[in-house]
Amino acid sequence: MKKMIDTDLLVIGGGAAGLCAAAEAAGAGARVTVIESDLHAGGQLVKQTHKFFGSKDEYAGTRGFKIADILLDEINSLGDKVEIRTNTTVTGYYPEEGFFTAMKGEEEYYRIKAKKTVVATGAQERLIPFPNNDLPGVYGAGAVQTLMNVYGVVPGKKVLMVGAGNIGLIVSYQLRQAGVEIAAVVEAMPKVGGYWVHAAKIRRLGIPILLRHTIVEAFGDKVIEGAVIQELDDKFSLIGEPRTIECDVICMAVGLTPTTELFWQADARMLYCPQLCGHVPYRDETMRTSHPDIWVAGDASGIEEASAAMVEGRIAGHSAAKALGLPVREESFKEYWTRLDHLRAGEVGEKIRGGICQVLVDGWEA
Amino acid sequence: MELIQKHPILEFRHGNEVTFTFDGQEMKGFEGEPIAMALHANDVRIYRVTPEMKRPRGFFCAIGKCSSCFMVVDGVPNVRTCVTPLEPGMKVETQHGKGLVPLEAK
Ligand SMILES: Cc1cc2nc3c(=O)[nH]c(=O)nc-3n(C[C@H](O)[C@H](O)[C@H](O)COP(=O)(O)OP(=O)(O)OC[C@H]3O[C@@H](n4cnc5c(N)ncnc54)[C@H](O)[C@@H]3O)c2cc1C
Ligand code: FES
Numbered sequence: 415m416k417k418m419i420d421t422d423l424l425v426i427g428g429g430a431a432g433l434c435a436a437a438e439a440a441g442a443g444a445r446v447t448v449i450e451s452d453l454h455a456g457g458q459l460v461k462q463t464h465k466f467f468g469s470k471d472e473y474a475g476t477r478g479f480k481i482a483d484i485l486l487d488e489i490n491s492l493g494d495k496v497e498i499r500t501n502t503t504v505t506g507y508y509p510e511e512g513f514f515t516a517m518k519g520e521e522e523y524y525r526i527k528a529k530k531t532v533v534a535t536g537a538q539e540r541l542i543p544f545p546n547n548d549l550p551g552v553y554g555a556g557a558v559q560t561l562m563n564v565y566g567v568v569p570g571k572k573v574l575m576v577g578a579g580n581i582g583l584i585v586s587y588q589l590r591q592a593g594v595e596i597a598a599v600v601e602a603m604p605k606v607g608g609y610w611v612h613a614a615k616i617r618r619l620g621i622p623i624l625l626r627h628t629i630v631e632a633f634g635d636k637v638i639e640g641a642v643i644q645e646l647d648d649k650f651s652l653i654g655e656p657r658t659i660e661c662d663v664i665c666m667a668v669g670l671t672p673t674t675e676l677f678w679q680a681d682a683r684m685l686y687c688p689q690l691c692g693h694v695p696y697r698d699e700t701m702r703t704s705h706p707d708i709w710v711a712g713d714a715s716g717i718e719e720a721s722a723a724m725v726e727g728r729i730a731g732h733s734a735a736k737a738l739g740l741p742v743r744e745e746s747f748k749e750y751w752t753r754l755d756h757l758r759a760g761e762v763g764e765k766i767r768g769g770i771c772q773v774l775v776d777g778w779e780a
Numbered sequence: 781m782e783l784i785q786k787h788p789i790l791e792f793r794h795g796n797e798v799t800f801t802f803d804g805q806e807m808k809g810f811e812g813e814p815i816a817m818a819l820h821a822n823d824v825r826i827y828r829v830t831p832e833m834k835r836p837r838g839f840f841c842a843i844g845k846c847s848s849c850f851m852v853v854d855g856v857p858n859v860r861t862c863v864t865p866l867e868p869g870m871k872v873e874t875q876h877g878k879g880l881v882p883l884e885a886k
Contacts, residue, residue: 451844453814453865463789477789501863503844520859538845548848550825550838557842557862565810565817566792568782592784636836637825673845 417524421447421497423734424514424528426504426676429457430720431712432534433485434727435734439532440495442735442742447526448496449516451503456482457536458713459720461559463588467609468721471753479563481720507679514676530707530734533677534727537670537691537713542576545631551638555585555667562592570663574641575599576629580608582667587615589665597659600627600643602650629664630656638662670717677714680705689769690716696773699751700733701726704778709734716769725754782821798868815861815872816842816849827851827861828875851875855882 423439425432428450436446454460462478473481489496502518504526514526539554541547553561553569555577561567573594575586578601586596599616604626606613616623624643630652631642641664645654671692677684682695683704694716695703702709709730712723729750736742758766784792794810801807802824809818816827816839826836827849839849844863853859854871857879861872 452863453812479790501865520856520864539841541840548835548837550827550836552840553838554841557839560842560862561817561820562784563790565813565821566784566787566790566794567817567821568784569820591788593786637838 418513419447419524419526421445421526421528422530422738423447423731424449424526424531425534425731426514426531427457427534427536427712427714428452428455428498428500429534429536429712429723430459430481430485431536431714431723431727431730432457432532433482433489434724435532435534435709435711435731436496436498436727437485437488437492438728438731439735439738439740440489440492442732442740444495444735444738444740446496447528448498449502449504449526450498450500453501455486455498455500458556459485461556461563462584463563463591464584466720468719469753469756472721472724472757474721478720485724504676507676509680528707530709530737532701532709532711532727532730532734533703533714534710534712534723534730535673535676535714537717538673539666540669540671541666542629542668544629546633546638549632549634549636549638551634551662552632552664552666555581555665558585558663558665559588562594563588568592569594569665570661571595572597572661573663573665574629574643574659574661575665575667577601577667577669578603578606578608578613578623578625579667579669580612581670582665583608583612583616585665585667586621587612587619590619590621596621597661598643599623600629601625602628602646604648628652632664638664670713672714672716674714677703677705677708677710680708682708685773687716687769687772689765690718690773692717694769694773696775698775698777699729700747701730702733702778706778707737716766716773718766719757722754722757722766725750725757729754782823796868798866800866800868800870800872802872803874809866811868812865814842815851815853815859815864815866815870817862818866819861819872826874829877831877850879852879857881 459482711726852873
């Protein structure tokens with residue numbers, strides 16, 4: 415077993431952001447190691463069967479899992495500059511010694527020493543409190559997608575979807591593609607959070623979207639057999655009669671929060687930012703955190719979309735390569751920011767812009 | 781196994797079919813795919829029982845981040861079965877409580 419590995423650039427997380435950071439830095443000549451805890455690279459992308467929104471530069475109109483293939487092809491075309499280690503989790507950062515620890519599988523540990531690091535660990539799913547929310551059958555939306563879209567396993571017979579944001583809507587549609595019945599989609603807010611096109615698809619399939627409704631309880635002897643839902647008033651107090659819904663899966667699509675443990679361990683400056691869905695590191699325009707050797711990209715920097723995650727990955731990879739002393743194309747940096755601004759323009763980008771301006775700093779003191 | 785037979789967009793390329801055991805019972809699954817997925821395909825939903833309140837637990841995140849899917853695999857407790865690849869002949873067991881370190885177990 416190798417106890418310590420060395421690399422120029424360590425990329426933690428092989429999702430949309432991490433793969434782009436790796437491709438960009440390797441394109442500039444860096445030796446890159448990508449560590450990915452899943453059994454394959456691609457992150458959220460590999461679970462998505464729908465055609466992505468966003469702009470053409472970020473492969474809008476292409477199905478998510480195919481975007482992952484495009485990025486991996488780009489990386490493969492760079493020869494052996496990038497090494498992707500799957501089934502390996504970065505478990506910690508030791509600032510005094512300046513190395514990371516990694517765990518391959520469950521039992522093989524080693525250390526990684528990197529000159530620069532991009533942390534692109536993505537997001538974690540949220541759960542809301544209700545009695546019996548721990549029974550088997552209460553699954554995160556991502557888990558349901560992994561089951562059915564990656565491994566082809568039927569998640570259940572009948573699903574109650576909690577949350578009508580884009581994820582709840584898209585996963586409901588994907589469940590129907592897999593032949594699973596949806597009892598209903600419940601949403602506490604008075605309007606659908608996701609894009610109109612996705613809601614329309616669900617309604618066309620005859621799946622009820624119950625606005626101002628919440629799950630109050632799950633029930634079942636050992637595993638989920640059903641749920642109780644109820645209406646909410648303007649102040650989110652329960653009104654009306656509770657209703658029982660029979661289902662064997664309750665799918666939680668109530669939001670994501672950035673995965674940030676490693677930033678905390680690195681003592682990066684953090685801020686709780688509701689618009690970005692949790693604690694996130696401050697960063698400069700190059701996506702560098704307050705730690706001079708650590709960059710951030712993707713959902714780990716705030717929950718947004720794959721399109722933005724990919725551009726942020728490019729920016730981080732570009733900047734890290736430059737910091738390694740490698741020659742980079744200076745114009746790329748401006749082009750990437752033009753794309754980001756474009757993605758965040760208009761009404762849809764309002765919330766994100768409001769979040770970003772709180773955590774974006776002019777630069778770090780040397 | 782409960783597998784998706786027909787899908788409008790995806791084509792599933794499963795690997796070799798192998799045999800493993802769950803609490804002594806023989807089951808089939810695909811080599812290299814996560815243990816938790818293979819169990820789910822065999823209609824197994826309960827992966828462990830919690831130490832204090834003895835609550836049944838299945839998986840939740842399926843990305844190795846929540847610890848809901850810990851099981852005893854080949855005598856080793858607390859294995860994240862949602863990200864651990866299935867191997868032929870694996871001995872998978874429901875984990876009761878915290879599990880014992882293999883040395884003590886033997
Ligand atoms: C249902 C759904 C539909 C979506 N639809 C769209 C869409 O149409 N258009 C769009 O632009 N976006 C969409 N998105 C959002 C998009 O998928 C994400 O924003 C994007 O994937 C974020 O990329 P990322 O690389 O930051 O994170 P991820 O893709 O989550 O990748 C992070 C990776 O890091 C790994 N990791 C985490 N911690 C560690 C560690 N400690 N060690 C090693 N590896 C680690 C994880 O296993 C994961 O693979 C959708 C998301 C969902 C869930
Ligand atoms: S289901 Fe969350 S760690 Fe396995």
